[in-house]
Amino acid sequence: MSAKPLHYRECGLRNIYLKNGFKIRKTPYGETVAIENLLDLHHAIACDLIHYKPKLTGTEFRFLRKEIDMSQKRLAELMGTKEQTLSLWERKGIVPQWADRFVRKVYLEVHGGNETIIELVDRLNNLDRKEAAKKRTFQKSHSKWRPNKAA
Numbered sequence: 830m831s832a833k834p835l836h837y838r839e840c841g842l843r844n845i846y847l848k849n850g851f852k853i854r855k856t857p858y859g860e861t862v863a864i865e866n867l868l869d870l871h872h873a874i875a876c877d878l879i880h881y882k883p884k885l886t887g888t889e890f891r892f893l894r895k896e897i898d899m900s901q902k903r904l905a906e907l908m909g910t911k912e913q914t915l916s917l918w919e920r921k922g923i924v925p926q927w928a929d930r931f932v933r934k935v936y937l938e939v940h941g942g943n944e945t946i947i948e949l950v951d952r953l954n955n956l957d958r959k960e961a962a963k964k965r966t967f968q969k970s971h972s973k974w975r976p977n978k979a980a
Contacts, residue, residue, distance in 0.1 A: 835862065837870075841892055845874060871896055872940065879933045887922035893932045894919075897939050903953040904932070 834846040835853075851864045864870060875896050878889050885893070894904050905915040908931055918924045938946040966977040 885929045887919040890924045891919040893936050900957050
């Protein structure tokens with residue numbers, strides 16, 4: 830066990846510290862950190878936010894969204910709002926109470942094994958995967974590479 834808690838910033842939250850469950854290793858390139866069972870750690874952070882945090886900040890809302898593996902676009906569609914609105918909540922930190930409750934409930938349903946909600950989230954996420962898998966073509970013109978918009 831390390832004497833000093835590790836400030837775990839990689840999850841996107843500024844106030845997460847680990848007392849143990851990690852190892853610091855020295856490499857020729859500097860120190861690296863190995864965290865044991867990262868999925869379980871993220872689940873513990875999510876559950877702490879859901880059950881003990883009265884109002885989510887924008888970064889906490891984004892953390893939960895990412896933990897259900899949803900893009901801003903797809904979660905906004907599911908919530909009946911616009912992607913730009915959801916982005917604003919995450920950046921400015923002002924999350925409406927209904928949206929706060931919604932993302933908490935979706936997380937709990939997904940991680941609780943609700944097959945209907947899991948299937949819905951998977952279908953929405955697959956739309957993003959199909960979009961990301963589309964072939965991207967680039968061409969060189971006037972000594973610069975550019976995306977080929979006609980492709």
